[in-house]
Amino acid sequence: MKNRRIMPNSKGAAPLDVVIAVMAFLAALALGASLIAQHAADSWSAGLSGKITVQILPASTGAARDGLAAETEAALAVLRGTPGIVRATPLTEAEQLKLVQPWLGAEALVAELPLPQLIDADIAPGSVLDMDALARHLKSAAPHAVLDDHSHWINRLRDLAQTLVWSAYGVLFLIAVATASIVAFATRAGLDAHNDMVSLLHQMGAQAGFIARVFEGHYFRAALTAAGAGAATAAAIFLAAGGLQSVGYEAVPFLPPLSVKPIELLWMLAVPAAASLIALVTARVSVLAALRQIH
């Protein structure tokens, strides 16, 4: 029956809504990117830490296959005799071909390539191995053995993922600053556009806080709605990406999935919550500053 809102909704609000929706969309993408980067770091760490790989390089001449098999057995013996190693298994030929398939394809010719023999070994949780000593033992038992404990790659990938995560946080911060600036500008414009209303409320004895609440409520609702739409769009994109991967489409075969778990999409709710809070505080500060200029 009655209009409860003192400030009308229509005056010049649409452009602000669009800008906040776009900002929220970008913020949600950045947030999703940080989650994906964190997944990548966790995935790489979980997949590679606690594991070592031994390569037995094929001899360039002679009875390569026999030598490779003998060195593999010798290396396996060393690994299985090392305290802290709970499992050591050579990869089958099929498994090795599958590993090179993304780069070299599945042509028959690939099978003819002199591939090294790989041995996967698991380290017992909590065990610390002396990798240098193990490498020496392996070298003495199998001269063509090369030990890879993945620490170099794990550290580099972890650093890369952390850089991506912090970059995403930086983008989020910049978007928050930009959103606050836009709302401050819009609030000033709103004060000008609604100058008659502000001066009337002021004249009727409204406290500065009352007038500020009129504006902050308006911009809070506008930001909540617009940012909700922007974040929902981003969430839909992440869901679609997840759906594509679940049916077998891989964006980049050797990277972790570029999607966010459905439960993690709840983090997207933080975007409209933060945007509306930023809008509320910015509008309040802007209005109170402007009202101090009035008699």
Add this chain to the structure above:
Amino acid sequence: MVRFENVGMRYGAGPEVLRDVTFVLESGSFTFLTGLSGAGKTTLLKLISVAEPPSRGLITLFGHDLATAKRSTLPGLRRRIGVVFQDFRLLDHLSAFDNVALPLRIAGRKESEYARDVEELLVWVGLGDRMNAIPPTLSGGEQQRVAIARAVVAKPDLLVADEPTGNVDPEIGARLIRLFAELNRLGTTVLIATHDRALVESTRAREMRLVDGRLVELRMSRP
């Protein structure tokens, strides 16, 4: 209630529109402020309603010297004053009901407390069937009555009205003056700016006349 001592007012570097204005409005008084267009009536009402600070002189309102009063006390003083603006200053997107209720919302009262009072007042000013209409759909006279209802709804200690009967027919004008008189009888101090001589002559109220920004006391209230 209201005391002006040697008050002067100029806008920017312009000429003084009020000069050495001195008067007192006693509590519970009913006063007309008359004068030609441009004599300074609206400016004087702005000073009384704490809408503008004077360029010079001393204004005392409800016992507060406005020159030294803390800024935080001004909203409270303004809430004790009902103002009928010459141009009504209604909020176009709010219904007549919500426009009238605005001072009560500002005072922090709940709708459940004031809804009945607002509706009764709107009925009294002849707008019982226009409560949900927004100002652009109301005639000038109807808008004026909404503005008057808004000024009196909080039962202010001081009511200042700028040409409150300018857009209404004589019958409604007389009804509105009776409303002001009733408020005055209940203790509200009333100051009405008008150039309607018939209106002034129809009452026994005190008349102050502004001539070229100077105040001339024409008539004390008659018994």
